[in-house]
Structure formats: C-alpha cells, structure tokens
Amino acid sequence: MTRSLIRLAVVAGLFASFGAVTAHPVEEPLERRQTIDTYDYIVVGGGTSGMALAGRLSENQGVTVAVLEAGTDYRLNPANLVDTPGMDTFGVGADPTDSITNGLYDWFFVTEGEPGYDNRKVHYARGKCIGGSSARNFMLYHRPPRNAQQTWVDLTGDSQWSFDRVLPYYQKSLTAFGPRHEFRKDNPPAQYNPAAFPGTGPVSVGFPNYAQPFSGPLLNSLNEVGVPTSTDMSSGNILGAQYSTITIEASNGKRATSRSFYQQALDDKRTNLNVIFEALAKKVVFDTTASRPKAVAVEYTLPLGIKKTIKARKEIIISAGAFQSPQLLMVSGIGPADQLKAQNIPVLVQNENVGQHMQDHVFFGPTYSVNVDTPTKEANDPVFLAASLAAFQINQGIFTNNVADLIGFEKWNSTFLDSIQASQVKSNPSDWPEIEFLSGPGFIGDFSNLVTNNIVQGLTLQQFASLLVAIVAPLSEGSVTLKSADTSDLPAIRPNWLSSPVDQKVAIAAFKRARQVFAANAMKSTRTKATIEDFPGFDVATDDQILASIRKNLMTVWHAASTCRMAKSPQTGVLDSNFRVFGVDALRVVDASSFPRLLPGHPQAVCYMIAERAADLIAAANK
Ligand SMILES: Cc1cc2nc3c(=O)[nH]c(=O)nc-3n(C[C@H](O)[C@H](O)[C@H](O)COP(=O)(O)OP(=O)(O)OC[C@H]3O[C@@H](n4cnc5c(N)ncnc54)[C@H](O)[C@@H]3O)c2cc1C
Ligand SMILES: *[C@@H]1O[C@H](CO)[C@@H](O)[C@H](O)[C@H]1NC(C)=O
Numbered sequence: 001m002t003r004s005l006i007r008l009a010v011v012a013g014l015f016a017s018f019g020a021v022t023a024h025p026v027e028e029p030l031e032r033r034q035t036i037d038t039y040d041y042i043v044v045g046g047g048t049s050g051m052a053l054a055g056r057l058s059e060n061q062g063v064t065v066a067v068l069e070a071g072t073d074y075r076l077n078p079a080n081l082v083d084t085p086g087m088d089t090f091g092v093g094a095d096p097t098d099s100i101t102n103g104l105y106d107w108f109f110v111t112e113g114e115p116g117y118d119n120r121k122v123h124y125a126r127g128k129c130i131g132g133s134s135a136r137n138f139m140l141y142h143r144p145p146r147n148a149q150q151t152w153v154d155l156t157g158d159s160q161w162s163f164d165r166v167l168p169y170y171q172k173s174l175t176a177f178g179p180r181h182e183f184r185k186d187n188p189p190a191q192y193n194p195a196a197f198p199g200t201g202p203v204s205v206g207f208p209n210y211a212q213p214f215s216g217p218l219l220n221s222l223n224e225v226g227v228p229t230s231t232d233m234s235s236g237n238i239l240g241a242q243y244s245t246i247t248i249e250a251s252n253g254k255r256a257t258s259r260s261f262y263q264q265a266l267d268d269k270r271t272n273l274n275v276i277f278e279a280l281a282k283k284v285v286f287d288t289t290a291s292r293p294k295a296v297a298v299e300y301t302l303p304l305g306i307k308k309t310i311k312a313r314k315e316i317i318i319s320a321g322a323f324q325s326p327q328l329l330m331v332s333g334i335g336p337a338d339q340l341k342a343q344n345i346p347v348l349v350q351n352e353n354v355g356q357h358m359q360d361h362v363f364f365g366p367t368y369s370v371n372v373d374t375p376t377k378e379a380n381d382p383v384f385l386a387a388s389l390a391a392f393q394i395n396q397g398i399f400t401n402n403v404a405d406l407i408g409f410e411k412w413n414s415t416f417l418d419s420i421q422a423s424q425v426k427s428n429p430s431d432w433p434e435i436e437f438l439s440g441p442g443f444i445g446d447f448s449n450l451v452t453n454n455i456v457q458g459l460t461l462q463q464f465a466s467l468l469v470a471i472v473a474p475l476s477e478g479s480v481t482l483k484s485a486d487t488s489d490l491p492a493i494r495p496n497w498l499s500s501p502v503d504q505k506v507a508i509a510a511f512k513r514a515r516q517v518f519a520a521n522a523m524k525s526t527r528t529k530a531t532i533e534d535f536p537g538f539d540v541a542t543d544d545q546i547l548a549s550i551r552k553n554l555m556t557v558w559h560a561a562s563t564c565r566m567a568k569s570p571q572t573g574v575l576d577s578n579f580r581v582f583g584v585d586a587l588r589v590v591d592a593s594s595f596p597r598l599l600p601g602h603p604q605a606v607c608y609m610i611a612e613r614a615a616d617l618i619a620a621a622n623k
Contacts, residue, residue: 038311039066039274041618042298043319044281044328046071047132048258048607049591049614050319051275052173055202055261056615058273063622065272066310068279068300071129074105075259081105082135083254084392085208085246086375086399089442092125092136093449094555101451105129105136109323109493116476116498117362118551124493125558126321130275131257133321134604137558139246139255139402141205143170144599144606146236147429155596157568158577160613163236169612170234170605171199177206177250179243183396186211188219190243193232197245202260203608204249208400213372214441214465215243215406220522222437225513227408237431238601241408247604248402253395258608276310278303282487284316284332284587285309286348293348295587301488314622317579317614318589322560325593326355326480327491329564329574334581335482343485349583353574355491357565358478359598361436361557362497363470364507364550365514367443367535369528370465374441375403379451380458404440409433409472409601410513420505425473433600434473435510437517440466445535447555457534464534465526467517469510470557472600475500480563497554507554508546561598564589578617579610590614 043054046069058065074080081087081102091102099106107126113119127136144163152161159165176197179190190207197205222241223229230240247256265273285297295316299309318325329335333348335355340347375398378385391397411433417426425434443457443464444450457464478495498504518527532538536549567573570582573596579588592598592607599606 037309038313039064040312040314040622041065042310042312042316043067044298044316045069045132045318045320045324045591046130046262046275047127047319047321047591048134048604049611050132050317051130051258051261052608052611053317053319053590053615054273054275055265056612057618058265058270060619061270061272063272063314065274067273067275068281068298068310069130069275069277070280071105071127072277073259074129074131074135077104082129082131082257084399085139085248085253085255085402086392088136088138088402089375089450092558093447094120094122095448096121096123098449099123099125102136107490109490112492112494114494114496114499116496116551117554122556124556124560126323130262130277131259133558134247134257134607135255135259137604138404139248140244140404140407140602141247141605142233142238142244142601143235144601145238145429145431148432148599150429152596155568156566156577161577166609166613169609171197172612173201173203173608174199174205175201175203176245177204179207180209183209184211186243187216188229191229191231192245193235196232196234202264203247203258204256204260205245205247206250207243208246208248208402208405209253209396210398210401211243212374212401212403212405212439212441214370214374214526215439217372217523217526218406218439218467218517221517221520222408224520224522225516227410227437238409239411239431239433241406241437243405244407246402246405248400253392253400279308280487281320281328282331284318284328286332286584290585292583292585294585312586315586315588315618317618318587319591321591322358322563322593323480323491323493324487325589325591326563327482327487329354329581329589330482331485331487334584339482343482345485351570351574351582353565353567353570353572355480355563357562358480358495358560359474359562360478360495360497361470361472361474361559361598362554363438363468363557364511364554365440365444365466365468366511366518366533367445367464367466368518369462369532369534370526371528372463372465372526373398374463374465376442376454376458376463379455380461403442404438404468406439408437410435410437420509422502422505424475424502425506428473432473434471434506435513436470436472436601437514438468438470440468442466443535444468446553462528466535467514469514471503471506471510473506474503476503495556495560497556498551504547507550508543511546511550559598559603561592561595561603564593566594566596579614588614588618
C-alpha cells in the first residue's frame with residue numbers, strides 16, 4: 001500500500017516536470033532519472049560558453065555533467081526565428097517592446113538609463129535558450145588581435161593567456177568553410193584564409209550564400225578613405241575591412257550556435273550529459289564547515305514552482321552570462337558587502353568587484369538612400385519577401401545572410417588622437433583599433449525596432465543603407481547590481497555608455513568618419529540622393545549636435561563583459577586566472593563576465609575559446 005502510494009507520487013512528480021526535462025540525451029528509466037541528483041560537474045547556463053564547456057567536459061565518459069538552462073531548446077520549435085540568419089534583427093531593438101518578437105528566447109533586460117545616453121531605458125537582448133546569446137547574435141566571427149590578447153597576460157599575470165597559447169583553443173571549437181562566390185556574386189569577392197581554421201570542432205563557421213549588394217560599394221569606399229581590405233581577421237590582426245566569417249551551417253545555411261556541442265552529445269548518444277531545460281538557478285549552496293567555503297550544490301526551480309537541489313561531486317561552474325553570473329554570485333553571498341546587506345543576504349565572501357567594471361561596445365551611424373537591394377526590400381516588396389523565404393529553404397538568398405556581413409577596424413594615429421582629445425587611448429597596444437565599421441543595409445534610425453523602422457521607411461518604396469561605427473576601445477564602465485535577493489528578478493543594468501569624455505570625442509570623430517565613407521567616389525553610383533542624408537540628416541552638423549544625436553540614438557553591440565573579471569587578486573577582480581572564484585573552493589565562472597578586459601571586436605570567439613580552455617583546466621584539476 002505505502003509502496004504504491006510512493007510510486008504514484010513519483011509518477012505524478014514526473015508528469016509535473018515532464019516538459020522541463022524533455023530532450024536530454026540521458027536514456028535512462030524515468031524513475032532512476034528522478035533520483036540522480038548528484039553529478040561530477042554542474043554548469044549553470046547552457047549558453048555560448050556554458051554549453052561549449054559542458055560538451056567538452058562530457059567527452060570524458062568517466063564523469064557526469066548537468067547543465068541547468070533557464071530557457072528551452074529552440075530547435076524543438078519549428079517556428080523559431082533563431083535558425084534564420086536574416087532574421088537576427090528581430091527582437092533586438094532598443095525599444096523594450098521589441099523583445100516581444102523574440103520573446104521566447106529573450107530575458108527582457110532593460111537598462112536603468114544613465115546620462116551618457118540621455119537616460120533612456122534601452123532593451124538589451126540576451127538569449128534565453130540553449131546556445132544563449134549565440135542564438136541571438138549577429139553571427140560575426142573573428143578573433144581579437146595578438147597584442148590586445150596580451151593585455152590579459154598583463155592583467156592576470158598568467159602567461160597562458162597569450163595569443164599563441166590560446167590560439168589552439170580559438171581554433172578547436174570550429175569547422176570552417178570558404179565563400180561560394182557562384183552563389184554570393186560578391187564583388188569584390190570575399191577573401192578567406194583556411195589556415196586560420198584548422199579545427200574540426202562542432203561549431204560551423206563560413207560565408208553565407210548571399211552577399212549584401214551594399215557591401216561591395218562599401219568595401220570600395222572604405223578602401224578609398226584609407227581602410228584597406230583585410231584577408232583574415234582570425235590570425236592576430238583585425239585592422240582593415242572584409243566580409244566577416246559568420247557562424248552558420250555549411251549544409252543548410254542555418255545559424256550555428258553552441259547548441260552544436262549539445263547536438264554532438266546527442267549524436268554520440270552520450271549518457272553522462274544531462275541538460276535540464278527551464279531550470280532557473282536560484283543559489284549556489286556552500287559547505288561552510290571546511291576551512292574555506294566549498295560550493296557543493298545548486299538550488300533551482302522548474303516550471304510550476306517545483307523546487308530542486310542538485311549536488312556536485314567535483315565542481316560548479318557558473319556560465320549565466322555577464323548579467324546573471326554576477327547576480328548568482330551575489331545572491332549566493334559573494335559580492336559587495338553593502339549591496340548584499342541591503343538585500344539581507346548573509347555575506348559569505350566580500351568582494352567589491354562582483355558586478356562592477358562592466359564593459360561594452362556601442363554603435364550608431366548615418367543612413368542614406370541607395371539603389372541596391374537591402375533588407376528594406378523584404379519589408380516593401382512581398383514578391384521579393386516570398387521568393388527570399390522560399391530560397392532560404394535551399395540555402396540561397398538574402399535570409400542566409402546575417403545582414404551586417406562586412407566589418408572593418410581602424411586604428412587612429414597619435415596625432416589624430418591628440419587632436420580630438422583622446423590621448424588616453426594611446427596606451428592601448430598597437431593593434432587595438434579605436435573604431436569598427438559595420439555594414440548596415442537597411443534603415444536603422446534610432447534602433448528602436450529594426451524591423452518596423454524598415455517597414456515604415458520602406459513604405460516610401462526606397463532602399464536604405466547605413467554605416468554603423470562602434471567604439472571598440474571604450475573607457476566607460478558600467479555595473480550590474482541586485483534589485484532583490486531572488487534570481488527571478490532581473491538585476492539592474494547600468495552600462496554607463498559614453499560616460500567617459502574620451503569616448504564622447506571618439507564617438508563624434510567616428511560619426512564623421514562614417515560620413516566620409518558615404519561621401520567617397522566609390523559610393524556615388526550607389527547613392528540615390530547626392531545631397532541628402534536620410535538619417536540623422538546634414539542639419540546635424542556641429543560636434544555638439546553630433547554628440548547629442550549619438551546620445552539619443554546609440555545602441556549597444558550587446559558585448560557586455562568583465563562583471564566577474566579574472567585578475568591578479570580579489571582587490572581588482574573576482575576570479576583568478578583559471579576562472580576560480582576568490583575565497584571559495586570548487587566554484588568557477590566561465591563566460592563573458594570572466595574576461596579580464598573586453599577586447600576589440602566581437603566576443604563570441606572569445607567565449608568559445610575560454611570554454612575550451614576551461615574544459616582542459618577543469619579536467620586537469622580533477623584527475
Ligand atoms: C543581439 C546580439 C548580437 C550580437 N552580435 C554578435 C556578433 O555578431 N558576434 C559576436 O561575436 N558576438 C555578438 N554578440 C555577443 C555574444 O553573442 C555574447 O557576448 C556571447 O554570446 C555571450 O556568451 P556567454 O556565454 O557569456 O552568455 P550567454 O550566451 O548569454 O549564456 C548565458 C546562459 O545562461 C542562461 N542563464 C542565465 N541565468 C540563468 C540562471 N539563473 N539559471 C539558469 N540559466 C541561466 C541563459 O539563458 C543563457 O543561456 C551579440 C549578442 C547579442 C545579444
Ligand atoms: C594621422 O591621421 C590623420 C587623420 O586620418 C591624417 O590626416 C594624418 O596624415 C596622419 N598622420 C600621420 C603622421 O600618419
């Protein structure tokens with residue numbers, strides 16, 4: 001009698017949590033699955049770094065790995081927008097309501113609003129699903145420059161972070177493929193150095209079967225104003241401009257994310273990796289009887305209010321991203337004492353750096369009307385839209401393309417930096433650019449909603465193209481702080497964009513540079529109105545007017561980093577150079593929050609690299 005009651009309770013419990021634990025690779029009897037609550041490793045967050053790390057750790061069949069991922073598996077939803085590269089602009093706008101178009105896979109972060117960007121409340125997209133923000137990003141893949149990478153050695157005192165030492169880890173995650181010019185019809189053609197990609201890892205990187213027609217004239221114009229063509233941004237130098245390699249599948253053109261590590265585990269029928277979906281981590285639990293607190297378990301919730309605790313035999317690794325990793329540390333008692341006390345959280349380890357030193361890149365730029373096809377056409381030509389959607393099914397057409405397919409980096413000389421009162425950035429390494437150019441085919445305007453902005457402007461039956469400029473050597477720093485002691489409440493995000501006067505000067509000069517590019521001879525036959533700038537317009541002319549316009553319209557490039565940074569000591573950071581949280585045992589943080597410093601350009605390469613390196617370090621430490 002009692003036994004069957006227990007069985008009934010177990011079965012009822014299983015039904016209750018069924019949706020949450022579907023699609024994991026452990027093929028065990030359901031009853032046993034419920035009782036396994038101890039793993040060797042627990043990874044919190046199945047995002048870019050976390051899923052890559054968990055995939056690698058579980059290659060060793062001798063260990064068990066659980067991943068707690070708050071989101072779902074987007075591949076189980078045939079209507080997801082994630083898989084279509086050309087839809088990466090959906091739901092990433094600055095307007096908080098824009099997150100709705102991608103609501104299933106977004107956390108709905110909104111900044112607090114600081115003076116540097118006119119106190120606006122800006123929606124800050126973050127992926128909530130397997131793959132994390134790699135399922136939301138613009139797929140641009142390149143590696144940081146050699147001497148910029150070296151700053152990590154200087155900041156951590158650990159020579160293992162040098163470019164040469166980490167290059168194999170950059171390479172390991174990827175399998176690459178070159179441009180197929182017969183489909184791309186790119187002119188000038190994309191250049192590609194296969195030697196930069198000797199790896200055979202699960203994440204696919206290469207070139208879409210469609211080049212944005214605006215990118216050719218843009219590249220020629222950049223060349224004309226002094227930005228040469230680069231042939232390879234993944235071997236230690238990023239200066240110059242090129243069609244970027246992007247993280248997409250060679251076979252079908254779909255977006256490639258860190259989910260590829262999970263797919264590999266499924267294909268291998270690995271029984272030692274369990275990805276638990278819709279599992280929101282609430283707190284790390286410590287054994288405080290030892291000489292130092294030791295991380296031993298994670299409390300989490302499943303839908304319907306189900307509460308769980310999962311134990312780790314060896315280590316717990318937090319990979320919840322630049323906003324939620326510091327949040328999880330703080331609610332677990334590690335962080336600035338004032339903040340913890342304000343939320344009645346007992347202080348386990350005081351560390352004033354948790355959630356601080358947030359770095360990010362911002363971008364902005366002018367828009368002109370052009371006579372080449374751009375994504376604006378998707379919005380104003382239903383025949384083109386239908387044909388393009390059909391073409392994507394056979395890995396062709398505009399939807400295979402990530403939209404911003406051409407990027408360039410420029411380093412300014414000392415005389416110029418002095419002349420714009422930006423001398424402070426002169427201390428950066430010689431290969432660290434101040435600005436990045438990104439092609440923006442379409443009407444971007446105030447970034448509020450890239451889709452509706454194009455529909456509205458597209459009603460005029462014109463085509464628009466923008467040139468975005470990003471500040472990639474920013475001095476401004478922001479923060480992540482608690483709003484409550486519960487991870488169900490998002491933390492407060494204050495990026496402090498453009499708080500530094502130097503960043504403001506660089507921004508003004510960068511904006512002017514974008515105008516110079518549009519004024520190049522090579523752009524003449526592409527522009528349809530010789531004397532008009534459609535956004536913000538030539539009446540925005542003086543430095544003050546330009547800065548005011550930038551503050552009003554700038555957007556994050558979504559590169560938040562360094563909020564739990566690796567450093568030499570707890571006085572300057574949160575983690576040692578091997579990702580270990582200062583002051584406790586068996587706890588690491590591996591994601592963009594752990595970067596000692598945000599490097600120039602796009603960080604997903606760095607997220608994969610650190611995950612690969614962390615996997616090796618963790619395996620070696622737990623032999
Ligand atoms: C719109 C957009 C465009 C971008 N464009 C590019 C680009 O073109 N190229 C590039 O290199 N980079 C780009 N980036 C940046 C890049 O994608 C991120 O820097 C990177 O993905 C961050 O990886 P991560 O591992 O730190 O965090 P994430 O990938 O965000 O992973 C964090 C994971 O943790 C989960 N999580 C959070 N809290 C909890 C919790 N309490 N419990 C359980 N799970 C939790 C989340 O759901 C998520 O899956 C872009 C980002 C965005 C959003
Ligand atoms: C420095 O850059 C400015 C602006 O691009 C340029 O006009 C000048 O010639 C450069 N000076 C040197 C010494 O290279």
